[in-house]
Amino acid sequence: MARTAGSHSDITGPRVLDAALRLFAQHGYAAVSMRQIARDVGVQAGALYNYTPDKQTLLLDLMRRHMEALLQERQSRKGQGTPLERLEDFTRFHIRYHLQRPDEVFIAYMELRNLTPENFTAVEELRRQYEDELEEILRDGVAAGLFASSDLRVATMAVIAMLTGVTTWYRPAGRLSVDEVEGIYWDMVRKAVAV
Template identity: 70%
Template sequence: MRQIAADVGVQAGALYNYTPDKQSLLFDLMKTHMDELLEAWQAEKSDGTPLDRLEVFTRFHIRFHLDRPDAVFIAYMELRNLSPENFAAIEALRKRYEDELEQILSDGKQAGVFHQPDTKLATLALIAMLTGVTTWYRGDGRLTREGVADLYWDMVRKAVGA
């Protein structure tokens, strides 16, 4: 709390005028991230073939997360610090998002376009891979954001046997 206060230029005690405790602050940050992710995905997702939908999901996920590396770090690395009830709420939001990808993969498997042996495992693996881009990507690095999305799309396509 002291570091947050210092970053925004107030005394640590002043933060408690806005949030009752650290748990509430952490939960609010994580919930806001997940709500924004789900809302943005609803606006982005499209109909089409499972392959088309998977490409849209892949590119969306990378773009959304590269725009918010700090929020991503908190949302994925601080789960262990949530109370059980707050953890359950965030996990439910995460599951809603994962279900979107799992449905795409399931549709592709049923259509004979994707050939992954376990759709749930593929979902979790792909989300981990796509989210991981925020740990290493630098805007001034050798790859552009679009170049990263192109490479990741190629890896995702191959990972599901498309």
């Protein structure tokens, strides 16, 4: 099938991903059909296969795009300093970055179960890179006598889960600003790992 008049691959390809993101976040991966995605983009259903081989690849591409953008942004901010300063920076970065992308966060966590084992492994490798930075910060803090942890991996996962949870309840029109939320979460994270 031909593309809809006026569509262009450099424009339509990203629109396919954006439509899949929006629809998967709203209805769940399993409930969304390729036909719905095509309708949202404004192309014929068969034309989607010019941009992706299948729905599973769309899900993988969304998760990979999210994780690669997160890692790239984090790499540009990675700084030096004491373990406490690095932990504060990681905490504030994680909250601010993720609050701006609630749909991506929802899909990255809630739709992992829908990945094939091979695709799950690919996404897990990217997630592990991000988690490793926090684990290193915590390890350095324990070595410096600033933090206490009987299991660094569990502490890492607990901190990330706590920080990511903010995307489920925070509303920009609510009573707290992003700065206030960052401050509250930083205080909780600091106390959670303190000696």
